Amino acid sequence: MTSRSFDTTKRILYIALAAVLARPALAAADQRVHGVPLPANAVKVEEDRYRISESFEEVQKYYRRELPAAKYPRKAIRNQSGVRAVHIANPAAKGDWEGVNIYELPSSPGEVRVFILATQ
Numbered sequence: 001m002t003s004r005s006f007d008t009t010k011r012i013l014y015i016a017l018a019a020v021l022a023r024p025a026l027a028a029a030d031q032r033v034h035g036v037p038l039p040a041n042a043v044k045v046e047e048d049r050y051r052i053s054e055s056f057e058e059v060q061k062y063y064r065r066e067l068p069a070a071k072y073p074r075k076a077i078r079n080q081s082g083v084r085a086v087h088i089a090n091p092a093a094k095g096d097w098e099g100v101n102i103y104e105l106p107s108s109p110g111e112v113r114v115f116i117l118a119t120q
Contacts, residue, residue: 030042033048033050033116034048034096034097034116034118035094035095035096035097036095036097036100037067038050038052039054041053041054045113048116048117048118049113049115049116050114050115051111051112051113051114052111052112053110053111054110055110055112056084056102056112059102059112060086060102063088063102067100071092072089072090072091073088074087074088075087075089082105082106083104083105084103085101085103085104086101086102087099087100087101087102088100088101093119097117097118097119098118098119100114100116100117101114101115101117103115
């Protein structure tokens with residue numbers, strides 16, 4: 001192996017390592033509640049309610065990966081001004097949950113709440 005090809009291989013490995021280390025905190029589900037994936041940084045605040053210290057957009061990206069819209073339809077929730085919210089339905093009844101509400105209050109930007117609607 002020539003020195004030049006070794007340098008190229010080494011550079012590619014460094015780039016790959018940097019990409020793995022730089023991935024967002026919401027890349028993997030560390031826990032599941034009622035079958036619903038929750039990001040590693042989700043903190044329980046009440047029964048079936050969690051706080052995530054990320055932007056609304058980042059949480060949306062996470063749930064688009066974990067719960068694809070083709071299988072889990074979404075519907076915007078519009079009942080209060082300033083509140084950004086979406087409902088994710090579970091039509092196939094996988095797990096013991098009916099849906100998930102994801103919302104960000106205007107008083108707490110950068111903090112998203114997740115409410116799991118469990119079947120009883």
